[in-house]
Amino acid sequence: KAGVTQTPRYLIKTRGQQVTLSCSPISGHRSVSWYQQTPGQGLQFLFEYFSETQRNKGNFPGRFSGRQFSNSRSEMNVSTLELGDSALYLCASSLVLGQMNTEAFFGQGTRLTVV
Amino acid sequence: DQQVKQNSPSLSVQEGRISILNCDYTNSMFDYFLWYKKYPAEGPTFLISISSIKDKNEDGRFTVFLNKSAKHLSLHIVPSQPGDSAVYFCAAHLPPPMNYGGSQGNLIFGKGTKLSVKP
Numbered sequence: 001k002a003g004v005t006q007t008p009r010y011l012i013k014t015r016g017q018q019v020t021l022s023c024s025p026i027s028g029h030r031s032v033s034w035y036q037q038t039p040g041q042g043l044q045f046l047f048e049y050f051s052e053t054q055r056n057k058g059n060f061p062g063r064f065s066g067r068q069f070s071n072s073r074s075e076m077n078v079s080t081l082e083l084g085d086s087a088l089y090l091c092a093s094s095l096v097l098g099q100m101n102t103e104a105f106f107g108q109g110t111r112l113t114v115v
Numbered sequence: 116d117q118q119v120k121q122n123s124p125s126l127s128v129q130e131g132r133i134s135i136l137n138c139d140y141t142n143s144m145f146d147y148f149l150w151y152k153k154y155p156a157e158g159p160t161f162l163i164s165i166s167s168i169k170d171k172n173e174d175g176r177f178t179v180f181l182n183k184s185a186k187h188l189s190l191h192i193v194p195s196q197p198g199d200s201a202v203y204f205c206a207a208h209l210p211p212p213m214n215y216g217g218s219q220g221n222l223i224f225g226k227g228t229k230l231s232v233k234p
Contacts, residue, residue, distance in 0.1 A: 041226070056220070
């Protein structure tokens with residue numbers, strides 16, 4: 001069974017540009033969450049998608065957005081990039097297990113560098 | 116304000132000895148806790164979890180202890196092996212807000228502890 005796939009693995013953008021990152025969850029998984037990892041802040045929750053709808057959102061500005069397609073693949077978009085957006089962006093997929101989710105499977109991440 | 120804290124950024128242990136990684140939290144609403152291990156250039160991988168109604172969970176060399184009154188959990192690795200060298204993240208699961216249909220809630224992570232196991 002293939003794992004969570006994130007593309008691209010590495011990306012360099014300049015300030016003010018926008019970027020779109022992609023995540024393909026494990027087959028059969030319907031929930032996709034996005035996290036940002038920076039050295040100073042650790043992993044921080046961005047948002048969660050399920051059945052093409054955003055279900056939960058972290059404390060990030062509106063420049064960060066996402067969507068989920070009918071095949072559960074998800075994209076996240078960051079507009080008007082700032083230097084502080086440089087980070088590893090991780091996608092996690094999980095099965096819906098009622099109210100409990102004991103594990104989320106992470107992709108390898110996309111390393112975004114804003115110059 | 117950090118809800119999940121890993122106060123030790125790094126830990127060095129001799130091979131064969133016990134590694135103890137600590138984590139403190141502040142939010143009583145967390146309903147279970149997880150430990151993830153992360154190697155450079157890879158995503159975090161799930162190690163072990165514990166429900167908030169338990170005080171211990173064991174899986175092979177890995178044991179997680181939960182002290183709810185102290186809002187503290189720890190991961191014990193016995194015996195430690197060089198291949199255990201990685202960054203370990205403590206995470207707490209926050210249930211979804213009321214009336215959120217289908218949400219899994221979200222994980223709140225600590226900043227990680229870098230474990231080095233020396234041969």
